Amino acid sequence: MVSFTSPFFFVFCLTAIFLLRMTSANALVMGALNLVFVASFIPAPLAALPLLGFVCFGYCAIRAARRFQVNAVLILLVAGTVFLFAWLKRYAILSFLPAPNFAYATIGISYILFRILHLVIDCSDGVLEPPPPLAFLNYVFFFPNFVSGPIQRYEDFHAQVSAPLPPVTWLTIHEAFGRLVKGYFFVVVASSAASWIFDHAHSSFYAALSRQDGPATIALFSVSATSYLVFLFTNFAGYMQIVIGVGQLAGFTLPENFNRPFASKNFLDFWARWHITLSNWFKFYLYNPLLKAMASRWGTRAVMPYLGVIGLFVTFLVMGMWHGSTVIYVAYGVFLGVGIAINQLWQVWMTNRLSAPIYHELRERPWYFQVSRGVTLGYFSVAITALWIEPEQANRLFSPFGLTVFATTIVILSALIAIFGTLVDAAFGRMVYDGGGTKDLDPPASGSHMRYLGAIAGCYVVSGAGLTALAFYFTPAEHPYSTAHKLFLLVLAAFTAFLIGALVGAFDKPIAHATSYFGNRREVFLQTWMAFRIFILAGISTIMASAIPEFIYRAF
């Protein structure tokens, strides 16, 4: 099984990049690489059979869809593919059916489903021609996006493998390395830290929930929910950065899957920034056809916004159910659906009540943005409880006490996030979470690049020291921290925060701007800065894993 920190992964990626570049992404070479990569996840040939069967069925479905181009056939093929997927994934709803009586792999099957359905639907519509078998296999098993996406469209993939690979420029390499550093930092450090907080809090949450201790349950639920959200984001977004970076080095541009979701204005905006390729897929292949079907039957100008609400609810219900095979994911889907429906209804209601220009103006106000973002993130944090809660505890959460906790936590979390967001913005502008990347915060044309860089670095340093000061405030008074020790920890935390800023790429843009007058030496400087980031990342990873790469010992 491949881990993204294993030597196998590094060696595989280096080999893959080299071979793809050398052969201009020859289809056979790519096929062999995909085969090696996928095989590393599968323990025995027999375990791969169901997955291969599913892919073969998918290919036949694509051919059939193209051949008949009839809605009834299309529905039958889509239903058959989804049925086969649900059966192989052992969805609870199909538990009455017998399943293969041997252990088999379903790795990547959820994303293969989307790729196959995309081809089935588009081939049926005549938008696409069925790909040749090898191209199809390379598309569904393409190693950078095989495990967890992103969900790339076939036409995009085909265009890239058909055309000559883009030349390797210094900028491409630099950008790819930047993505790799950020991605590994997210996966190895940030998600581990969030997971540590989550582990710390969620078992206490279960205990508080079972003894029905209201305030403690709400506090612990809030911490568990937010830490899990951060864990999920850093793990997933970090993984995306890694695969996109590897793809870039190999000569491919994979679609982005995240775009600063914590800066979302509302729930609808959130889904345009979070797991973007999945949202787009559902938009194209579920929401749009559903809305079109409803509009053709009941569509009037007055009803259309409400049809949109229904369409969104159904889309997010299905999206939630896709995430897992048990009943809790239905609740998750309902929760997402209700959230998005309320958001849409609120927009319709406010537009009707205030008129579109006034509502637009209201939405642009900072306090509205903060409240709206707070509610969005608070609601989503609690919604994803389905992804981590144990069934027994979920039952407790569905009791009157649990539902009260649920609702109160959403309100409290929303308020806290709104307050925290307001404070951060008031203190630092949007620099902290934007990493100096927004248009309005781009450095001025001349003069004060270093001041701008200093301001962003200051944000991180002050945040680190502030967080540590807060920790001292909460730490039991009898703990023997001397003044010198406290001072040392404050400095250490500030420096660590600076390093974190460097690892997430917060200083990259201002440094690039500030060094623009270096001329030819600029590249050398930026490469050295990249080396510093890699060095820090390697150090933090070594410390967190308490392990030195095995090859060093083996060398002796």
Place this chain on the structure above:
Amino acid sequence: MRAIRYAAYVLACCLVFYLAALAVATVYINVIGSTRVVDAEEDSQAIYGGVGPPAIIYGRRPLLQTGPELIVLGASDALVGLRPPELSSRLGGMRVHNLSLNSGRMADFETLVSLAYEIIPPRNRRNVTFVIGVFYGNFYGLRDSRNFGDSTILDAEAHRFGLYAGSGHSLRPRVPRALLPTFLLALRPIVIASESWHDLTSLYSSAIDAGLGIKHKKEFYPQALQKLPEAERRKVIMKLRLDDHDPNGKKYVLDPGRLQEMVNLAQRISAEGSRLIVVDLPIPSWHADEAPNFHLYQWEKRPYFSKLSAFPHVYYVNMQDGFADETFYDSTHPFPNATAQWAARLSTAIAPILRERD
């Protein structure tokens, strides 16, 4: 080709950064800690890398020196009570190291001796004197247990960063012995950074727990205990004093195997040509009076301790009596201002022994 050049440059820079970190770490250790002696005392005032098991595993390079060396081993009472600077000043400036370990048991002492011998140059072994400070608790344990379980904090520390494999007696470095000091040197930046990171995350951990109202077993802070009024302190001590049962209710038993381990260790040190002085450390009289395990130890130890004198260069010093109860802040540890008395008593007793070979 361009990508390879880029990667090569990045790797070269990383190497330079590591060398710079190594230089900074070395300067840091020279300023904060000591490069002359190893002292594993847990002291909240000392910051990072120079205290506790990390100091024993990764800070052993001072043992590379040649000349007369005194190495103190034992549990926390030896760690707190036998301070290297106080002993050194009374022994004519002799280099004194303290590699004692909190909650150390006999098996740990043997591991500590092995760890020391890994670094001490063979030609200097004759100049080395081990002082093992013991009290009855070192010889008690749960039946069939090496040290409240199968692995010790020393093993855990040695396994960190993968430098060692095995455990206890079979703990062995994964690099050739000759290269071990170089590896210990190279690991300095990582150990310091790791200890700093651990310190910072411990702070956050305790703050999060306190903030969330998660309660743990009350921690024991000797420094806090020292600040208590006498009457209150005695009350706390009575609660904390060594029990004859573990937290699960299992009875501690005097383990003849541990007494025999001490004899075996004495034989080994003697065979290496080094000197060994076994010191019976003091405990307050109220502790000795009320602990049946202490009396059993006093009786059972005699045949084993008498065997010690059979080995060349192995000696026994009894320091059990002569220290006022007021000099202890709990059931075994002396106040900081009383450690000079321990040093004076020990140095007086061992000075003639140290002169013997000279």
